[in-house]
Amino acid sequence: MSDNRFKDHLGRPIVAVTGMGVITSLGQGLQDNWAALTSGTSGIHKITRFPTEKLSTRISGTVDFIAVPAENSVERSFAFARETTAEALAQAGLSGDFEGPLFLAAPPVEPEWSDRFALADRAPPSKSEGDAYDRFLAAMRQRPDPVFLEAVQFGSISERLADTFGTRGLPVTLSTACASGATAIQLGVEAIRQGRTDRALTVATDGSVSAEALIRFSLLSALSTQNDPPEKASKPFSKDRDGFVIAEGAATLVLESLESAVARGAKILGIMKGCGEKADHFHRTRSSPDGGPAIATIRAALADAGMDEGGIGYINAHGTSTPENDKMEYGSMLAVFGDRLKDIPVSSNKSMIGHTLTAAGAVEAVFSFQTMLTGTLPPTINYTNPDPTIVLDVVPNTKRNASPKAVLSNSFGFGGQNASLVMALEPA
């Protein structure tokens, strides 16, 4: 028997969050992360994973404290996701097979350079210019390498998570660039609302920082080059912001229909009230200057949540610290919230953890719930030189006590990807 307590404004099952786990450069686990985040600590540091000579950006928020059997982005991304999922399931009080679908936001993967070098070392000599892959193929014919294949399969992270945690069905591995984490959550919400499942495991992970990944973003002029000191580089909404700081991390949220969570006596951490998305057709890396798609995304999330602008007490900004994003995001929020925006605290976790890319939307969703649960707004650090054209209460530099009942979290990415989430403590 279902009753109205468990249905939302559109008669759909209400989706609760019953478990959360997180890893960022600040540490492993929600408690450590939250302590660091609310004390204004930065996890950004000099890169030690690879040499940075000749690189214009030499800092990042890599996660270097989780042991992996091999240094590659699949192993790291899997290990982070495994850890955050174990944490989330423990908090949810779930053990044994999860028996629900898995939605995983994971970075696109490619062979590591060390693998290419190893192939070149055992390959026949070059016969003509540009024939490296013909030689690699000759080497591979002589001695196949299943480990090499597995490390470049996009499905290999979800495969291992599915086996480890006993999820059901075919897991979805997705990428919507920097909105991926939010999209994973959205897919989980949709599956529960469809009535296909009572619970969904939503995971986002990114352990893909390598020399080439960094250089690629550098070549697009997306990264901060303010290397010294590293912890001051990410300065969202500041006048002298000059790019994002690339980072790693992961987060897991256990989503359940409120009805089934209550039925099994689970502790309800919060409600995933609404999700919104709208793609942008303006440019591959730049958002529409008028912010139209971002505005539509925020409005869609509010509408999906059955709320108006007045219900939002805090905004967890995308806030990448790139000149363009922060300006566009401000304009979009201003269009939606109007004059009231200046009275809504808006902070960017990325000032401390950098941009965790694929993981960001989920990492920041976890922190959004924690903001409501603890009554503490994490600050935007490095806010000493405000951008005068962005008039926001960014919770500058120091945490603040406040009790928002509902939070908006934005995620925007390359390829015209936009997703926003509305989260609340209570169903109503």
Added chain:
Amino acid sequence: MKSDNDVVITGIGIVTCQGVGKEPHVALLSATEAGSPKVETERFAPYPIHPMPEIDWSTQIAKRGDQRQMENWQRLGVFSAGLALDDAGLKTDADACASMDMIVAAGGGERDIKVDSLIVDEALKRNDREMLLNEKLTTELRPTLFLAQLSNLVAGNISIVHKVTGSSRTFMGEESAGISAVETAFHRIRSGQSSHSLVGGAFVAERADIILLVEGIQAHATGDWRPIWSRSAGDGGGMIMGSVGAFLVLESRAHAKARGAHIYAVIDAIEGDRGPRDEGKLEARLARLAGHASGVPANDTVVFSGTSGIVDLAARERAVLDKEFPGAPVRGFGGVTGHGMEAQFPLGLALAALSLDGAARVPTFDVKNEKPMTTAVKHAVVTTVGYTRGEGLAVLSADA
């Protein structure tokens, strides 16, 4: 029984070695003999592949500037998506595109082979390889290449070129990505979360960097082309990759009816699964998935198997199909198109929909191992068994 929430196929965009668009594929599906497909055996010898047909990109990607921002794989996706939109009659319907949902099954990872070659050649002479990487990548890498091979930029470019912006999601994970893409779109439409969706994927086989990945487990067939059920372990792994673009426009029946759209076929059921494959577990899963077609009469059903051709997997899948669908003819479509990886499952649905729409008697794709069809097709089962993991099955019916 018809319902407003039925998920119907109203647009098909398809490119394979058989040709561009639905016409050559309708011709294939309604021919008395399938003939031999186009195969390229020289360029990547010893690996045969099914090449892209000649494509005039500008018919679907009008701006040269847009074409230049993509590698062939993204171009093929954007091109095929355009074909599907055109076919559905939605290409010029700005409102429909602006509210259209999109799920793209994407791979990625195309490399600049010249730059990679230059770096590994230089590295053979040096000990400071990581330093070399920093030097060469910062100077040799084209900034736009990153975007031209980035997984979610097929969808991004579809938004830019075709203005599809209701939503944009990219699924990854080889064949499973294509299965999940259609499965997710299906359930969203069925439950009323979406009224019309563009779903599909693209794959370009003609790249040594992509061929290399699969050779990690020596999955490729070698030497000459053979029909898909006739490949043996003596000629490599059995898989012949094909360049494929396959997109579908899916709609709720209500949405399609309201705008008077042509309905190719109805998707009755679809499910993906995965798990260990040893000790009969693959067979058990496939048999369970086959249960979705339990109500379908065998005599007017065709089974479009998306087998990769990998010798052992093909034989195991075939044994299950012959047991679960006795009497229904099986067509291993990858034999005449090549294995389309992320695009394989959408391709199977596209071929099934065209067959159902034309009430075709689909010719055999492997004369020795497939039996002729005697009845016009009214139902179709589409399978895809991933070459390393993941399985999917869909059941389609003619819109009687």
